[in-house]
Amino acid sequence: MKLLLTNIKELLQVREIAPTKLCGAQMKELPILKNAWVFIHKGVIKDFGTMDNIGPYKGFKTLNCSGKTVLPAWCDSHSHLVYAGNREQEFVDRINGLSYQEIAENGGGIVNSAKKLQETSEKDLFEQSAKRLKEVMRLGTGALEIKSGYGLTTEAELKMLRVAKKLASKYPITIKTTFLGAHAVPPEFKNNKEGYVDLICNEMLPKISEQKLADYMDVFCEEGYFSVSDMDRILSEGKKYKLIPKVHVNQFNSIGGIATAVKHKALSVDHLEVLTDEDLEALKNTETMPVALPSCSYFLSIPYTPGRKIIDAGLPLALATDYNPGSTPSGNMNFVVATACIKMRLTPEEAINAATINGAYAMGLSETHGSITKGKIANLIVTKKIPSYGYLPYAFGSNLIDCVILNGQEIK
Numbered sequence: 001m002k003l004l005l006t007n008i009k010e011l012l013q014v015r016e017i018a019p020t021k022l023c024g025a026q027m028k029e030l031p032i033l034k035n036a037w038v039f040i041h042k043g044v045i046k047d048f049g050t051m052d053n054i055g056p057y058k059g060f061k062t063l064n065c066s067g068k069t070v071l072p073a074w075c076d077s078h079s080h081l082v083y084a085g086n087r088e089q090e091f092v093d094r095i096n097g098l099s100y101q102e103i104a105e106n107g108g109g110i111v112n113s114a115k116k117l118q119e120t121s122e123k124d125l126f127e128q129s130a131k132r133l134k135e136v137m138r139l140g141t142g143a144l145e146i147k148s149g150y151g152l153t154t155e156a157e158l159k160m161l162r163v164a165k166k167l168a169s170k171y172p173i174t175i176k177t178t179f180l181g182a183h184a185v186p187p188e189f190k191n192n193k194e195g196y197v198d199l200i201c202n203e204m205l206p207k208i209s210e211q212k213l214a215d216y217m218d219v220f221c222e223e224g225y226f227s228v229s230d231m232d233r234i235l236s237e238g239k240k241y242k243l244i245p246k247v248h249v250n251q252f253n254s255i256g257g258i259a260t261a262v263k264h265k266a267l268s269v270d271h272l273e274v275l276t277d278e279d280l281e282a283l284k285n286t287e288t289m290p291v292a293l294p295s296c297s298y299f300l301s302i303p304y305t306p307g308r309k310i311i312d313a314g315l316p317l318a319l320a321t322d323y324n325p326g327s328t329p330s331g332n333m334n335f336v337v338a339t340a341c342i343k344m345r346l347t348p349e350e351a352i353n354a355a356t357i358n359g360a361y362a363m364g365l366s367e368t369h370g371s372i373t374k375g376k377i378a379n380l381i382v383t384k385k386i387p388s389y390g391y392l393p394y395a396f397g398s399n400l401i402d403c404v405i406l407n408g409q410e411i412k
């Protein structure tokens, strides 16, 4: 199938040769073509240019984008989209004064979601998750990482990952999966965390690897969850199965998780709401992508990741949703981009770079996603008529998406 997008007011993130990631001052630049066209063939970006030179492509099926902006679909590198039920009651408990940590200590939180998920059939879990997936695709997400971690038994962790894999096979969005058995200590191991880490290392990891269910592995390294030495052990074990780390660190406390993740060559370190100068230093001159999750800060009323400071230190930064039932019941990348500008003082250019090229990097998709580059997958957002791209984060509450094209086809 061939498709020609014409009269594009602003074509964003146009890169003849796409960088794998953007660091520091590079993030300020967002290359644009005005009055542009893009030609798509067999789900891939074949060519692009300006309307004064449309070349041999006239006459194909055309989508007139007059007055509209076109940009690469969002690359959301951190989500927990496969889950069962919701945690509305905990939301109310927090309004009434309980903290996220207090709720978890009282048996709520991640173990609450795990109980629900264990009781939910695989079919039902797929249907609940597919509904959310279709919504995020309509909101412009073209690549998504999905974690396990609400199973907390071998059987339920495998079930989650199978559902994520099935979503990948049924929908035209690119999905990467991450094994997060070390998300919380389940109640049956309350006084025996080591026993649970043994289960992760000796049973879950071998099965997940054998069944090829995960691309990456994750650990929630935090006080009350998994220590730096737990993470060290789990990541070392995961390496035997060639699982690359992408980890939850520094959400509430800085306990040394970043340096250890970097030691294990983590592809990304995510959250970073609490970040010391030492942590920042540990990230310099590494291949590890810092990932900020501003919707989580918004929902939990916790500090925002110091994105401005990270970029000003010359580091890269990616933005992701963290879509999950407890800390971020939203998979809206448009809101993430706007909130990064409003609350973290990223410029629109920096935020768009963080949610496209750097998001693709944080899930190993730099070759195929994140920019308008010949040969990359044709995953595009076509906006409604807007004055300029800065309007996207500015008008933060409006749905400014006209249509979304994934693998070269408009999704409904």
Ligand SMILES: N=CN[C@@H](CCC(=O)O)C(=O)O
Binding pocket: 109, 110, 113, 220, 248, 251, 296, 322, 324, 325, 326, 327, 328
């Ligand atoms: N912090 C750890 N995991 C999720 C939240 C999990 C939950 O509360 O269900 C997060 O990234 O915010």
Ligand SMILES: [Zn+2]
Binding pocket: 078, 079, 080, 248, 322, 324
């Ligand atoms: Zn998360």
